[in-house]
Amino acid sequence: MRLTFRFPFRATVFSAACALGLAVALPASAQTQVTAFKQAVAEAASVDADVAAFYRQRDYSPLWTAEGEEARARRAALLDALSGASVHGLPEGRYGIETLKAQMAAVRTTRDLGQVEVALSRAFVTYAKDVQTGLLTPSKVDEDIKRDVPLHDRTGYLTEFSQANPQSYLRALPPVTAEYRALMKEKLRFEHLIALGGWGATVSGGKLEPGDEGPAVIALRNRLVTMGYLERSATRVYDKTLEQAVRKFQFAHGLLADGVAGDGTLSEINTPAEERLKSIIVAMERERWLNHERGERHILVNQTDFTAKIIDHGRVTFQTRSVVGMNVHDRRSPEFSDEMEHMIINPSWHVPRSIVVKEYLPKLRSNPGAAGHLIITDSRGRRVNRADADFSQYTGNSFPFDMRQPPGNGNALGLVKFMFPNRYNIYLHDTPQKHLFKREVRAFSHGCIRLAEPFEFAYALLAAQSDDPQGLFHSILKTGRETKVELEKHVPVHIIYRTAFADDRGRAEFRRDVYGRDARIWAALSRAGVALGPVQG
Structure with missing residues (x-):
């Protein structure tokens, strides 16, 4: 695509002079044009702090509107990318490509030229961010999407682009994954x-x-x-x-x-x-939110597919069914990424405060012996004698005790849990409720992810640090004692939600x-x- 524009003669002189670094030696009339262009750029960029910072760094010299093949190649590459935005499921109208073309064709003055210069930069940084890390802010769409999108510095986009091959740079912005x-x-x-x-x-x-x-x-x-x-x-x-x-x-x-x-x-x-098709376009946006290195080995939990997978070098090496949170407020499993650090074999279940006050306290008020499988402890860890306690005096805000289920086959967490400490108190774990894995839709938990084959999942993780992962696991399991096993190399965990994905x-x-x-x-x-x-x- 070859694009030519009718730039003012003096702007042409100014551009060539800037390219040669001769601004100080220009005649007064040309120098006036240089100053006018810089002022126009500064004024147009003032509404966008990041773009303004970029032009200050380069003393307001042009990126797009200089004479010569280099600037022409940048303009052509950008307009080509904007014209193809819909290929990525992005709205072409957002980048004002027709307005940009009309604005370039209408350049008559140095002021016009400065405004075009900034307009192209603003369209570029908007498109670059959208195609690389997504059009939307996830948490503004749904509060349970806790994903930290790897946003790039907008000024950095312009600086990098100014030093790169235009087409190669733009092609490299979208996710390079096979999935995308x-x-x-x-x-x-x-x-x-x-x-x-x-x-x-x-x-x-x-x-x-x-x-x-x-x-x-x-x-x-x-x-x-x-x-x-x-x-x-x-x-x-x-x-x-x-x-x-x-x-x-x-x-x-x-x-x-x-x-x-x-x-x-x-x-x-x-x-x-x-x-x-809507699901596919949404999946592309979600893939852009996750546009960063995911780890040569990582764990992928797709909530809609009710599966948990271990991925090694892009290949699924282990897969099991999962159960995710119920579709009710405060129980839906959130989406986020973290790193698995350890597993706990023979875990205790420390009942979350929300479950204590919403589910167990009402029962304890009417029957102190309710939920007898749980140990009640005070703030110093001492066991509370239920017979001596008057639970009826407490509200959800004033209840001063903790509740814990000790290790065992009936433990709500089963016999092993997999920890990637996070602010949402979400982890992967075993469960005694094996019948749930036969269901087609498996949304039954309080938010954590239950695994159908937790022992095999543990073996796969421990294989990276033990010649006998199964033997190691069961030697600890048979002690019945709660035991923390560190993963020598932490494993990234990505809890995602995809209604469309590629086979x-x-x-x-x-x-x-x-x-x-x-x-x-x-x-x-x-x-x-x-x-x-x-x-x-």
């Missing part, structure tokens, strides 16, 4: 699919299962063919092939893969392609929006100008 690349491709695929009419007619009626036939079965068959889960077929019967296609769909959507198209499965099958082939899988967070994110993106527009040519 796959989501971009899936976004384009779904846009084409929607332009062609989507997945066709929805499946009406109730539950469908093997042996059924009729119009609803035909609609199910056609929809699964369009979705790519079934080869083209003329069958009118819910046969083995159709059953297998339903299983594939269920597996790719986190459903119980029983091959029966019940209400839950049909609800997911009938979800429009447009809604799936091993790069195709999108989808999950239910169990907390409604992604719906809120999409609403915020939509208010910011993101839309499900036509496919770009």
Whole structure:
């Protein structure tokens, strides 16, 4: 893309002189133009402290509007990037590209030139931040998104860009993960699919299962063919092939893969392609929030998928089912990142204050022997004799005791917990309630993450520091004593929430929006100008 602009003659002289470092030797008329340009830049930049700081550092010399190939390449690279913002699920209108083009074409005075210079810089830093670390501020969308986004210094963007190859710098801003690349491709695929009419007619009626036939079965068959889960077929019967296609769909959507198209499965099958595209765009925004080094080995908990994984060098080396927080206020599992430092084998459960006063104190008021599996202690750690205590005199604010469940098979934390100390008091742990892992939707905890295979999870972590991780674990377990085991190398933990993510082939899988967070994110993106527009040519 070659862009030419009608700059004033004297501005051209000034630009060339600046490039040669000859400003002090210019004739008075040219020097006046230099001063006027600097004043125009200073004035235009005064509304943006970061941009103003950048220009002060370079004595207000131009980044974009100088004569020559270098400045032209910067302008071309920026306008090209802004024109392609929608590829990243960003709103092109946010960057005012048409206004920028019109402003550049209308330059007649040195003042005009200075205003264009600053306008380009402001568009650049806005786009750079959006495409690298996201358009939204997570905590403003949902208070349970506690993620610390790795924001970059805005002045730094301009300084780095001034010293870099323009196209290479802009290409390097978005996440370079395989996940982000796959989501971009899936976004384009779904846009084409929607332009062609989507997945066709929805499946009406109730539950469908093997042996059924009729119009609803035909609609199910056609929809699964369009979705790519079934080869083209003329069958009118819910046969083995159709059953297998339903299983594939269920597996790719986190459903119980029983091959029966019940209400839950049909609800997911009938979800429009447009809604799936929204999930993909939201997932891209979420990927930008996590645009930093995640650790060669790290733990990834996807709340909507109800799984916990250990990732080594980009490959899943261990995976287990999980249970997350209930979908009620103050029990939803938050999203954040931290580092796992140790595990505790044979843990005690120190009951959180919120649970003590909301769940146990009302019971103790009417029956001092309630919750007998818990030990009540005073502020000095001494055990309280329930028979001598009058719990009826206490309120939630005045209750002075702690409650603890000692180690054992019935402990609420099971036999091991995995600690990454954080202000939210969230950790991963075992549980005696194994039956919950058979559920399709597993949101039952008070906020912490329960693991279906905690022992195996421990073995995988200890394998990095022991030749016999299983033996080490069980030698401690059989003592029955609460024991802290340090991880010699801390492991990053990322608790995320993705209703769309790529499988091993790069195709999108989808999950239910169990907390409604992604719906809120999409609403915020939509208010910011993101839309499900036509496919770009």
